[in-house]
Amino acid sequence: MSVAKRTSGWSWRRHGVTTVGAILVSLVLVAAAAAPLIVPFSPYDLDVVQMLEAPSPTHWLGTDEVGRDVLSRTLYAARISIEVALVAVGVGFGVGTFLGLVAAYFGGVIDAVVMRFMELLFSFPAILLAVVLMASLGTNILNAMIAIGIIFIPGFARLARASAMDVLGQQYIEAARVIGMSDARIMFREVLPNILAPSLVEAAVAFAYAILLESALSFLGLGAQPPEPSWGNMINTGRGFMAQAPWLGLVPGFALFLCVLGFNLLGDGMRDFLDPHMKD
Amino acid sequence: MASMTSGLAPVLDIQNLTIEFPGQRVVDDVNLEVGAGEIVALIGESGSGKTLTALAILNLLPRQAHVTEGRIMLNHWPMLHLTASQRRELLGDRLAFIPQDSMRALNPMLPVGDQVGEPLVIHRSISWEAARRIAVNLLRAVHLKEPEKRIADYPHQFSGGMQQRAMIAMALALEPELIIADEPTTGLDVTVQAQVIRLLGEIRDRKGTSILFITHDLGLVSDFCDRVYVMYAGKVVEQGSVGDIFDSPRHPYTAALLAATPSALERVSELVSIAGQIPTRGEIEAGCVFAPRCPRAQPLCAEAPVESEMSPRHRVRCWYPRGPIETP
Numbered sequence: 001m002s003v004a005k006r007t008s009g010w011s012w013r014r015h016g017v018t019t020v021g022a023i024l025v026s027l028v029l030v031a032a033a034a035a036p037l038i039v040p041f042s043p044y045d046l047d048v049v050q051m052l053e054a055p056s057p058t059h060w061l062g063t064d065e066v067g068r069d070v071l072s073r074t075l076y077a078a079r080i081s082i083e084v085a086l087v088a089v090g091v092g093f094g095v096g097t098f099l100g101l102v103a104a105y106f107g108g109v110i111d112a113v114v115m116r117f118m119e120l121l122f123s124f125p126a127i128l129l130a131v132v133l134m135a136s137l138g139t140n141i142l143n144a145m146i147a148i149g150i151i152f153i154p155g156f157a158r159l160a161r162a163s164a165m166d167v168l169g170q171q172y173i174e175a176a177r178v179i180g181m182s183d184a185r186i187m188f189r190e191v192l193p194n195i196l197a198p199s200l201v202e203a204a205v206a207f208a209y210a211i212l213l214e215s216a217l218s219f220l221g222l223g224a225q226p227p228e229p230s231w232g233n234m235i236n237t238g239r240g241f242m243a244q245a246p247w248l249g250l251v252p253g254f255a256l257f258l259c260v261l262g263f264n265l266l267g268d269g270m271r272d273f274l275d276p277h278m279k280d
Numbered sequence: 281m282a283s284m285t286s287g288l289a290p291v292l293d294i295q296n297l298t299i300e301f302p303g304q305r306v307v308d309d310v311n312l313e314v315g316a317g318e319i320v321a322l323i324g325e326s327g328s329g330k331t332l333t334a335l336a337i338l339n340l341l342p343r344q345a346h347v348t349e350g351r352i353m354l355n356h357w358p359m360l361h362l363t364a365s366q367r368r369e370l371l372g373d374r375l376a377f378i379p380q381d382s383m384r385a386l387n388p389m390l391p392v393g394d395q396v397g398e399p400l401v402i403h404r405s406i407s408w409e410a411a412r413r414i415a416v417n418l419l420r421a422v423h424l425k426e427p428e429k430r431i432a433d434y435p436h437q438f439s440g441g442m443q444q445r446a447m448i449a450m451a452l453a454l455e456p457e458l459i460i461a462d463e464p465t466t467g468l469d470v471t472v473q474a475q476v477i478r479l480l481g482e483i484r485d486r487k488g489t490s491i492l493f494i495t496h497d498l499g500l501v502s503d504f505c506d507r508v509y510v511m512y513a514g515k516v517v518e519q520g521s522v523g524d525i526f527d528s529p530r531h532p533y534t535a536a537l538l539a540a541t542p543s544a545l546e547r548v549s550e551l552v553s554i555a556g557q558i559p560t561r562g563e564i565e566a567g568c569v570f571a572p573r574c575p576r577a578q579p580l581c582a583e584a585p586v587e588s589e590m591s592p593r594h595r596v597r598c599w600y601p602r603g604p605i606e607t608p
Binding site: 170171172174175176177178179180181182185189190193194 | 338340367369370371372373376377379381384385386387390398399402403447450
């Protein structure tokens with residue numbers, strides 16, 4: 001939304017998609033932040049009298065197999081998704097950008113070792129790597145955050161390295177050396193601010209992917225553990241009741257879909273916004 | 281070589297500097313001195329090796345280039361034999377560099393004031409706040425209008441001339457003994473060029489800073505430099521005071537260069553140019569480097585000429601130097 005407001009002459013054609021993305025992301029963020037205030041029922045309270053009830057004025061989106069309110073659980077699940085995505089993207093962004101920057105700056109052996117290791121990580125399918133990491137780290141939500149974060153490291157490292165290589169060839173880096181700057185100072189003060197823009201776009205897209213991965217892990221029983229609600233484990237439960245109570249799987253599935261769509265659209269919009277070629 | 285500056289040890293003393301790219305000699309046996317408070321011009325066309333000479337002082341040579349011989353002393357510091365941390369301590373503090381293209385020498389993501397004050401933060405460990413206050417004064421000293429309002433600006437909010445002033449202000453921050461200015465006026469309007477040159481002269485007069493001024497523009501040199509070195513194809517072909525060089529150039533190349541410089545006083549119907557081209561790397565032959573283009577070349581020029589002294593501080597590397605008052 002702020003993206004749309006900042007530019008004068010807002011047009012649906014130019015900013016419409018970004019706006020939709022921003023609205024979806026805002027809705028998810030509000031749901032995550034204010035879940036305890038807005039949910040009609042506790043997401044944990046069982047109600048054996050009202051199991052698998054269809055949507056009704058009391059339970060807008062029905063109840064699950066032990067009588068918990070699906071709407072409340074779906075909103076609460078947004079919290080876990082956002083938490084996991086924040087930490088995971090933070091880990092990937094931080095470690096990846098650091099490694100890419102160091103590789104680009106020092107070059108030679110350091111560059112080769114770091115980047116070959118990144119390629120090694122890259123060569124595993126993401127979900128497989130996550131499952132292996134979870135298996136070795138143990139299944140809990142914190143480890144899911146770390147595992148997903150590790151998956152993101154190589155992408156951010158490559159991106160940071162490529163941008164840093166470009167920036168290091170600039171004359172202001174030479175000028176920085178000439179006033180006697182240390183290596184660390186050149187890397188973090190001179191280079192880092194100049195390579196962040198593309199990484200931030202990547203972060204928005206990675207955010208969507210992190211949410212999807214967390215759901216996948218929870219679906220497989222490796223992420224959030226019951227009774228903690230997560231879109232992934234809710235979809236998994238709903239799978240078994242597809243015939244009697246389709247809302248059980250459809251509601252969290254749809255929430256996941258809108259959330260991922262929102263972050264992707266926002267990421268695309270940010271790329272256009274930050275890309276000078278797309279400006280007038 | 282005996283010191284050419286009056287008595288005092290030179291601030292910068294380059295001896296027998298030779299720089300090679302793999303298989304190619306690009307700077308050949310260059311001797312150059314800059315005395316205290318002296319402004320020395322190093323003149324040459326593109327590819328003459330003048331910039332490489334400057335980069336060698338700063339240890340910023342391109343990866344493939346190597347100093348194969350020679351010695352560079354900045355006061356008592358051997359510039360070619362410093363550790364990385366020793367060099368970091370010197371650069372920006374005792375020795376400052378003003379690059380060719382200030383537009384690209386300022387970091388686009390940092391406020392100008394911070395960049396101007398940064399040498400103080402690095403070398404004097406003062407706070408950013410104090411550094412910004414000093415930056416205001418430095419920017420005022422380089423005649424930037426309303427510096428207190430401009431220090432939070434980013435480089436793109438500055439004009440080319442203002443950016444060059446900011447670079448000069450940064451170079452001045454720690455009152456270095458030597459400033460190396462590599463074509464600092466390239467890309468600036470003529471009026472702004474004159475202001476920048478005047479500013480550099482002013483700095484020397486006020487602080488006694490020595491300046492090594494690298495340029496291809498003879499027109500800039502005559503009013504403000506003390507001594508001149510003329511480089512051609514990696515060699516210093518002539519050196520002397522501004523008077524020596526401009527009034528009685530002895531080397532045919534210097535004379536041709538002067539003749540090719542348009543003057544506002546004389547009306548010329550045609551621009552003069554020097555026949556032929558500067559030899560490219562690797563083409564340099566054994567004898568005098570200028571011989572292929574030289575109107576005075578003789579068979580002896582197939583041998584490398586030795587440097588001869590015309591007058592106490594006027595040396596030329598030519599077998600057949602011109603007479604003292606010949607017109608070009």
